[in-house]
Structures are given as C-alpha cells and as structure tokens.
Amino acid sequence: MTNAGYRCLGHLWLGVLALCALWLGIMLRDGLPADSDLTALLPADRQAPLVEAADRQLGRSFEDRFLLLLRADERVAATQALGNALEQRMAEGTLARLDWRALDLADRDPRDWMGEWRYRLLTPAWQQAIDADGGDTLVAPALRRLFSPTARPEPVADPFGMTDAWLARQPTSPITARDGLLTLDADRQHDGNGERFSVLIGELADSPYAMGSQRALHETLTRFEQAHPDAELLRSGLIFHAGAGARQAKREISTIGAASLLGVLLIIGYVFRSPRVLAQLTLPLLAGSLFALTLTLALFGRLHLLTLAFGASLIGIAIDYVLHLQCDRAVEGRNFTLRRLLPSLTLGLVSSVVAYVAQALTPMPGLRQMAAFAAFGLVGAWLTVVLWLPRCRLRASPFTARFAARWWQLCQPRWRPRPWLAMLAAAALVTICATRLESDDSLALLNPSPPAMMQEEARVQTLLEQDTGSRYLLVRAADEDALLTRLHRLDGALDAAIAGGLGIDYQSLATAVPPRAVQQANLARVRKLYGAPLDRLIARAGLPESTADAARARLDTVPTLDLEGWLATPLGEFGQRLWLGETPAGDVAAMIVIDGRRGADTRAALEAIAAAEPQTRYVDRVSRLGTLLGELRRQTAAWVAGAMALMALALAWRYRRRAWRVMVPPFGATLIVLALFSLAGVPLNLFSQLGLLLVLGIGLDAGIFNVEHARRPSAWLAISLSTLTSLLAFGTLSLSATPALHYLGLTCLIGLASVWALVPWVRPQDTGPDTAARAHARPPSPHQGALE
Template sequence: MPTESHERHSRALAWSWGLVLLLSALATTWLLRDGLPTDTRLTAMLPEDRQAPLIERADARLSTSFENRFVVLLTAPDLRGATRALAERLSSAGGASPLLSRLIWRDVDLAEADPREALGAYRYRLLTPALQQTIDAYGGASLVAPALRSLFSPAGQPQLVADPFGLLGRWLAARDASPVEAHDGLLTVTDDGQRYALLIGELADGPYSLPAQQALTTAIEDFQQAHPDAGLLRSGLIFHAAAGAEQAKREISTIGLGALIGLVIILLVVFRSPRVLAQMLLPLGCGLLLALPLTLALFGQLHVLTLAFGASLIGIAIDYALHLQCERAVAGSRFRLRPLLPGLALALVSSLLAYLAQALTPLPGLRQMATFAALGLLGAWLTVVLWLPRLVAPAHPATARIAERLWRISMPRRRLSPSVALLGAGLLAALAAWQLTANDSLRLLNPSSPAMLAEERQVQRLMGSDTGSRYLLVSAADEPALLSRLAEIGDTLDRWIAEGVELRYTNLADSVPPPAVQQANLARVERLYSEPLSELVARAGLPDSVIERARSRIEDVPILDVATWLGSAIGEADRRLWLGKIDAAQADMPGNMAAVMPLSGVESAALERRLTAFAERHANVVYVNRVERLSSLLGELREHIALWLGMALAGMAIVLAWRYRGLAWRVLVPPTGAVLIVLAIFGVIGVPLNVFSQLGMLLVLGIGLDAGIFSVEHARRPSTWLAISLSTLTSLLAFGLLAFSATPALHHLGLTCLLGLAAVWLLVPWVRPTHVGS
C-alpha cells in the first residue's frame, strides 16, 4: 500500500499534469486562432540547400508559373461545337465562386493585348537571325517583294511609315515558338494529322483548393457524358492534386476505416469495456495536445507530413496504456504501478532517444517530425503514468482468460541461443548487404498514376513546353553582361543542335538581345532603309515623302531592356526566366544578376554529362536537374535517418547493457532482428529501400524495443505477452494496412510495418528470458 505522503505526492503530480494540459489547450487555441498554419510544399520538408540558395529561387520561380494553370486538349468529330460546350461548362463551373479567373480557348483570346503597342518603339533594334543574315549578305533587297505583297494583299496590314518591311511582325512571329495555331476560331495544335482544340484555364483559387478540384472534375465528367465521342488530354497540377485527394479520400474510407474498426473490435473483445477503450485513447489525445502548441511555438508552422507521420508515431504511445491495462486486468486488485515503472520508463527513454537523434539532423522536415513525435510520446507517457492508475477501469475476467490462452498456444518450448541469434543476424545482414538496393526517385512522392503522367507528358510534348525541370542558371555582373553571356551560351547550344544533339532551350537573350546586338541591328535597319526602302516606295507608286518620314523614325530608337520586355503582354511568359538582382553576399555564384535558361529534350545521359561539363568550365553557369537534385536530397534524408538511427541504437545498447547485463541481447533481438528481416526480405524480393520504408523502420524499431523491454522485464507474465501482442496487432492494423495504399509513399511505409511488426511478434517469444522478472 502506498503511504499517505506518497499518495499526496502522486495526486499533486496528477493535478499539475492537468494544469500543463490546460495551458497547452489554451496555447493551442491561441496559436490556432487563424487556423492551423500548415505548409504543404513538398520541398519544405527537404534540407535547405545552403550551398545554393540561388538554385532554390530559380526552382521556385520556374514551378509557380505552372501551378495555377491547366491545359486541356480536345479531339471530337465536331471540334468546334464540343470545344464551345466544354468552354461553357468550365466557365460556369463553381457557380457563385467561379473556378477560373480566365479561360483561353478562342483565337481572339490570345490576341487581346496587342504587343505592337508596347514594343513598337524598339522594333528597329530587334531583328530575327534570318533578317540579320539577309541584310548582311544582300543589303535587304529581297525584302522588297514581300513588303509590296503585304501592301496589296487584302489581308495585309501595312504600316508604311512605322514599319514598311514588317520587322516587328517577323520578330514577334519568331518569338512565338509555340505550335499553337488558329483554326476555325479555335486555338489548336496538330499532331500526326490529328487536330486538338486547346483550352487553357487559369485557376482562381490555386490547385489545392478542394472545391476547385470538385468543380473541375464535375465539369469535365458532365462534359464527357454529354460528348462520349470526345477525347480529352489533361495537363496541370490541379488534375494530379484532385486525383491524389480522391485517392486519399478513398483510402481513408477503406483502409483507414477498416483499421479503425478492427482496432476497436480487438480492444473491445479483449477488455470488454468501452470505458477502457476511451482510456486507451486518452493518452494519445493528451500527447497530441502537448505536442501541437510546443512544436508550433518552436517551428512557427507545421508541415502536413509532420502532422500525418508525427501523429502516427505518437500512436506508439498506446503501448504504455496497453501494458498498464493488461497488467491491471490480469492482476485485478493486486495491481500496482510501481513494478511496471522501470519498463515503462525504459520504453519511453528508448523511443525518445530514437526520435531526438532525428531532431539533431540538419533536415528541417525530419527535425520537426521528431520533435513533434517525441513531445507527443512524452505527453502520452505522463498521462499513462499519472492519470490512468487513478481512473477506475473495469477489469473483465475474460481479459485474463484470453491472456492465459494466448500464452499457452503461442509460446514455443525452445528458445533461441545467443550464438544462433548472432548467426541469424549475420546471415540476414549479409543477405541484405548483398541484395538490397535503394531508390530515392522523386516519383515515390508522386501519387499520380502512370496513365496520368503519360497524358501529362503528351500534352507537354504537343504544346512544346518545357517542365522547367532542367535548366542552366547563369549569372553576371550586370544586365548587359548577363544578356551577352546568355547569348553566347545560346550560340554554343545552337552549335550542339547543328551537330545533331536533341535539345531545345528557352533563352531570354533571344527576346531581349544584348545592347551590342541591338546596336548592330539598328545599323542593319539603316542599311535597309537606304536603297531597298526607296525601291519599295517607287514600285508601290508612293510619294518620296514616305521615305523621309520612315527614316525619321529610326533616328532616336530606345534600347529594349529586360524590365520593358517582361512588362509587355508577350514578354510576360518570360518572367519565370528572370531572377534579377541577386544578393552577392549569400550567392553561390559570382555576379549581381541571374537568369535561368530552361532546357528540354535532354534524354540521353551523354548530353547530361556534356551539359554538366559545360557548366563546370564556366564559373557563372550552373546546370541544374531538379528531379535529380530533389531525388538526391531525398537520398540524403534517407541516409541521415539510417545513420542517426544506428547511433541511437548503439546508445540504447549501452543503456540496456547497463540495466540488463547478459540479458541485453534479448531486448535488442526483436527490434534489430525485425529490421534485419525486413531488409533481407526487401533484398530478396527486390524492393528498393527509400526514405518512407525507413520511416517505417523507425516505427518497427520503437515498437520492437518496447516489446523487448517488457518481455525481459516481465518475462513469464501472460499479461505482458498479451500487451505485446495487442501492441503489435494494433500497430499492424494502423500502419501495416497502408501497404495496400496506392500512394507510393504510404505503400512503402505500410509494407515495412507489415513485415517488421509481424517479425517483432514472432521474435519476442523466442528470446524471452527463462527466469528473472520483477
């Protein structure tokens, strides 16, 4: 019996814990007054590339321009009618809060702002390469005939004084490399004789808005029902986001609900009391309540992945409640908390150590997740120790019966000897080391189906657009120098292309020629305006005054700069290419100005190497492959987790050796054995390792350690074995079922847990000590 002072002491502790939780609740409400500040960007989870903040900026610049748009390509027997019908559905989608801020689908939609107005003054400094060559070689005499034709064609729009040779029209036509053409009042692209109508939507609310996804999906489904013979090709983040959300919703209602129902049934069958069930969940709630405000206060905002994985990791805390409850149910009135405390404390310390090790890594996402999970685990543990013993819980006799029966049927008569265990571990490790591969491909994070990705690629190909996933980052001292540098690189790439290299690039210097080139172009136009202009005017039968008036226009021509170009309607699309001023102090490249040059069509490894080598030869050029880069960051994340996990395990081994001496290996076998078994199985069946399977290992290790500790602490107790079995079974339900998820990340986490937890449960009986126990 506890003494009275002891009782007073523990009551005071329980009250203070209540006070802490109350403060947490208040802090949470205050912090969440404007909603939960969550971060959904995937890259926010990855380490900030401190060596390359400029690359981060370039990445962000290139990706945001894609996020709020989507493209639909349509084929139909009655293309015009079908396109109009789809456009009407899309425009009216969303009802009172429209889905789209703009829909482009008619040929006139693209001609709304006339670029001639904004760029008219600069036209004499802007010449296409073809025009430059024509004037350099022949003085431009061959340009007279087309100019005459435009004067007399009924479809011509001649500007005799401002631009008799139509220089601006040619230059703008050359700027517009897009394969989109006007046809029958529509915007179309053609592929292999097949004509597609083009619709470009600009989203009012961004791709992650659920109502927007809903409205878009409905509009397109309705359209497809009304036009079964129409074919659709979709591209845009919102389609992938919608499919992902749809898949998550489906899985929550199947996998998630299934796991929850299974969990409740098992706990009810064993404990036969809804009140016990509530007591099991109370620590989890309290843990979350402690973790949420503290993590928010530490990090400012929560990443969605932290919330998802962190909350799952806190789920391990159900172990503590299970052990307490199993013991209480079997021991009945003889139940005391004190004998359980060392095991519970060690279980907590082992998990905290594993998580806090992650919190020391340089990866912001991992740090946040580990902090969140460690705090939650601590909160749950305190609730179990301080509150649960004080709460009345009915102990049903069935619990003890179940524990006895489980003990009888599942305990093997033989045990594993240390040498066999060591041999087994060595074999498994060798198998894993020999066969196991790793795959850090970014595709793991992409829940889109292969069909959707193929559709996306087809649209990108038809539209001739780049995804911004490969680019050259170029810097220089000032704007003219940067433009010259870009132009030189463009010339180099042109030479490669002339050699037969498959490559396309988008160069800002093609749109805004370096000042020196603009100067040379003006000199060419002066040459064109001498003989050829006189000839044109004479052959058209116009008065000579036209010549003087046209020539007066080229006397004081401003130089086109980047800001003017990007501010014009036609140059708007190039804003993603311009990084502008860079902070020289923190920049990873020399210079004060930077721009990007997106590349597409880079298919071969040889070209990849050539680009890398090219960039390495120049101090102010960097070649970036975003997919590769993000993949390598993911790989780094995976290696960090493995390293810190190994170190945590080594630390744990020391602590365990100090408490359990010769029995320490029995504690370590379930967690490490399970991890080795999973690694070996992955190696044999050819599943590559990735960051998500490793997060699963973290769970397996935590639960395995708890199982090992309790099994050694209370070796011969059926109640402990029941608690261990329930703990692995509930975790199997919660995480193992994710193996059936179609989302690659969740699938890998789930598969690891499924195999690992099963291995933990199978290993524990084989290594339980023969005697000892409190």
C-alpha cells in the same frame, strides 16, 4: 511519492489537457489550418539558394494558374456552360481571373507597340543576308510582300518586313481565336486526329494548396462532367495534383485510421471482454491526440495531411502503455502495483521518443512535424496512463488471466538455437544486405498523383508545346548587358549543338533582347539595307522617292531595347519567368529553359555548354531533388546507426550481461527487413529508413518488457497485443497509395512481425519469484485500482 502528491500530479495533468482543449478550440475557430503540399517534406537547398529561387520562379505560373482543354460535339455551348460555372467561382473569390473568350487575350498588333525598337532586331538569317551582299537578296521578297493581299505593308516604317521575320522567330502560343472562344487545334501539333479544344485559363485567388479552392474547383468540374458525359476535359495545374493528393490523404486517414482503430478495438474486446475496458483504453489515445494536435499546431502553425495520416498510426504505439498496465492488472489481481511497471513503461517511452527525435533531427520540415506530433502524442498518452488509469476501478474478466496463461504456454519455444548458429544466420543476412541491397531516391516517392492524372498533364503540355521548366541553364553576370551578352553566346552554342543533332529546343531572353553591341551592329546593318537596296525597292514598287527619305529618317533616333521594356510588352510576358533580376550577391541572373530529348548524352552536352561559359550552371530539377533525397537518406541512415549505438550503451549500462536480450529483437528485425528487401529487389529509400526508426523504438519497448518481466504471462500477452496493434496501425500504411507512406508501412509490417517472432527466443530462462506460477497464486480482484 505519496498518494497526495500523486493525486496532485494527476489534477495538474488534467488542467494541462483542459488548457489544450481551450487553446485548440481557439486555433480551430476558423477551421483546421491543413496543408497538402508534399514538397514541404523537402528542405530548402541552403547550398544553392539561387537555384531555389530559380525553381520557384519557373514554377510560379504553374502554381498560380490552371488550364483546361475541353472537347465536345457542341463545343461552343459546352464551353459557355463551363465558363459561366467558373465565373461564378470567380465571383465567390476562388478565382482571381478567368480567360476563355477570344476577347480575353486580345492584344494589339505587335508592330504597333514595338515602335522604333524594330531597327535593332534582326534574325540570324537577315544578319547573314545583309552581311553577304548588303541586302540585295531581300529586295525581291520585300517587293512581293508590298503587293500581297494578305500582308500588312508598311512602306515607311518597315518596307522590307523585318519585323514580321523577327516576330516569326519568337515563341508564340498555339492558342488561337475561333468561334469567339480561345481554341487549340490538335492537328497543329501533328496529333493526327484533328481534334479541336476550347481553352480556359484560370488564375487562383489563393494558394493551390488551399483546401477551399481545391474543393470548389473540383466540385465545379465534377458537376460539369456529370452534366456533359460525352465531353472530354483535360486538366493542367498544380491545384489539380494538390487536390488529388489531399483527397487521397483524407481517404487514407478515414480508411487506414478507422481500420486500425476497429482492429484494435476488436482484439482488445476479445481479450478483456469488457466494453468499459475499451472505453478506458481510448482515454490515453484521446488525451495524447489532443496534446499532440495542440502543440504541433502551436509550433508549426499548419498541419500537413500526411501528419494526420501518419498520426493515425499513433494508435498502435500509444496503446502499448495501456495494454501493459491492463494486462498486468487483469492477471495479477490484488498484487498489481504501478511501481513495478513504471521503470519498464518509462524505458519504453524513452526508446520510442528517441526514435522520433532522431526523425525530427533530419532537415525535412514535413518529417519534423510528423515526428513532433508522434512524440507529443506518446508523452500525452503515457502521462494519462501513469497518472489516471490506476485510479479507474474496473472489473477484470477471468477469461483474460486464463487466456494469458494459455498464450504463454502456446508461444514457448520448443528449442533454442545455439549461439554459433544464430551468429551464422546473422552473418548470412549481413552478407545478403551488403551484396544485394539497392537504394531508390526517385522524386516519385513524393508524388501522390494517380498515373491517369500524370498522363493527362503530359498530354496537355504536349498539345501546348510547353515545358514546365524542369531543366535550365542558370546564368549570372555583373549587369544586364553583360548578362545578355552571355545569354547570346550560350544561344549560339545551343544552336550549334542543335544543328549537330542534339534534339532539344530552348527559350532565352537573348532571343528577344540582343545585347547592346548586337543591337548596334543590327542598326548598322539596317542603315546599309536602307541604302541602295531600299532605293531599288522603292523604284521597282513605283513609290515616291520621298518614301525612302522618310524611311531613312526613322533611323536617326532609335532607342535601345532593354529587358524592362521588353518584359512589359504583351509578348514579353512569355519571358518573365526567365528573368530572376538582381541577386543577393548584387549581380543579375536569368534562365535558359531547355525542352526536348533527355538522356545521359543530352545531359553531358548541356553540362559541357554550361561549363564553357563563366557563372553558368546546368540544373535538372528532378535530378537535383533526387540527389537531395539521397543525401537525406544517407543522413537518416547515420541517425539510425547513432540511435542504435546510443540505446545500446544505455541498455548495457542498465542490464549489463543481459543487454543483448533487449537489443536482439529491434536490431535483428532491422537486419531481417534489409535482407528481405535485398532478396525481393525492393530498394531502400528514405521512408523505409524512417520505418526502421519506428521498428527500433517499438522493438526496444518489447525487448525491455521481455527482460524486465521475463516470466510473466501478463507481460508476454501485453507484448503480443501491443505488437499486433502496432502492426495494424503501421502495417496498414503499406496499403497507402502515397509511395512515402507505403514504404514506411511495408518496413514496419515486416519489422514488427520480426520483433514479435524474435522476442521468445531471447527471453531469460531464469526462474524465481517472478514466475508464471506466481501469476495464478491469487485470483484477480473484482475491483482493481491500487497504486501500490
């Protein structure tokens, strides 16, 4: 290429960066559209879309709302202070609703809005009593209730009190009204200490992952805790977990990224002894980050905070290209030519990008974004290095050439292992991996919440006697009545299992809304009860005979209770999360949420109950997502193997008999990582395998330069510096509190150190014009900027 064409490409790339800066400014005019939802790492389960819909339905109340429990010596005053502070946030638009006073959740008496439905609703005990003797055993309790000072008798509408008996069986909230506040008494849950909490229930105006909502709520609660140090405040809600993850990601971006950059700058400053070189080295990093940020936002619309944390490690790879160019220019002096380095730089870029493309091919949206950001950043840094850095004329310190020579001599292997010994060691490592390597697909890999917050969440759920809906039976049927019939049969099977010792509880729509046939049978039972037993009750109570006639007259027009009517009632709101409604297949679906004991026996019993009923499936969300992670881990393993095979073929085509020298560092480092994990009992997971992809890309880069420029001290210095900077970038991720980043960083820490250790042992020993002595044939020029 002519110098004119080269300059034209350089100006074209500068124009692209200018457009990126303009476009990025437009996209960021309202702030960075960041996302902290860790579940974005998981793909949708296309094999079970209805299960995905059920998961979303059950999690919606947990996502859109939050709950606070406050215990303080001056409970009323403290609750008022917190409630007023949160209401100010509601006025600002952060919250859509806040309930904390007794009047906020006041409803009419259920007996007022149940209307005529009550005659179709009977508990199993009442059904058995009426079937046994027509209801004679119910007369005495009803008589006591009619004259009880604490009861609310209804001689005409409900002389036997069947409504109260039925309501007592429905799930109710432990939250009561006391001192004008929503209150929860811990002793009701057998907590043993008789603590009393005020309850504040908030509904978010925005997504729980919205950074503004997280920050506003966190600041409000922090200020309250500082003003009331003796108060105990318990939190429950997705917004708190998402906020903790976002704050942690920000801390890691600032600490890991800053520490990595500082370490890189100190090392580069020591080797090159020039602040101007430091400034030059940051130019590709800035250009690559600008290019990556712009294109990633354009493609995905939002930027995940994990992408930023992962992108901080881009420093370690993008600087490789600069280091190879600057080391060669500092050592070669006037003999420096970009043309000699260009094939190696290009192969290095391709090998790294191939590793990221393999990551981008996984079906995980969050990982695709991380891979795209890194690949775009590397391409942007490479173009800047190739098109602009050779133009810069910088004075090279003589120390760099002397240091390169001394480092070359210091790192020469004193002996080389025989091939049979190396093969034996490799066989031993393979045996260790095959016999001892374990895997971990736990969902905890995606959980950034600190243990204290998880314990606090568990305590709140225990106090509220609630379950987040992680286990349920998914039930389908042709229409609503068929669904209720199926739910009713499942309720009976669950009741039988519980009576047999299965330690669970459940929530089902059929508990409140029986099937039409059951409602008809219940109405027939009530007619029988309103015969002779009603006459005896009226006579013993001394009520007029007309009371019995008025009561029987109410049975003439009794509407059937359906799901739509029930879910519209105040009590029915508790069951709305159980109703999926019409499915894409045209039928209807609902869930029965399971709470209580876990374990293999419980799971087997619930799966057996589900298998006995058509169109019923038992779902354990935690187990299912863990299975999904396992499938992705196996897919990623296949991509790692495929990337290795593809690069092996490409390298064999270019390097022929010397190809093994390029492949041993990355492939050997991968084997060392797996063997050390096996010996240390560290399980392999999805994110460890993503780290192996990065080791593969960076290791191939080192192997390529090790063969292309085998006897050049400048190449070995650049390999050492690039490996060290990559260790700083990726190895520091092992300090992350986010399990996903921790395992990725730990893999890279071991793998990259292994790459650096293996490179000298496979370096070609042939000599010729490309020798160490040639590096000192001519002193470096005061000004270096030649393209040729």
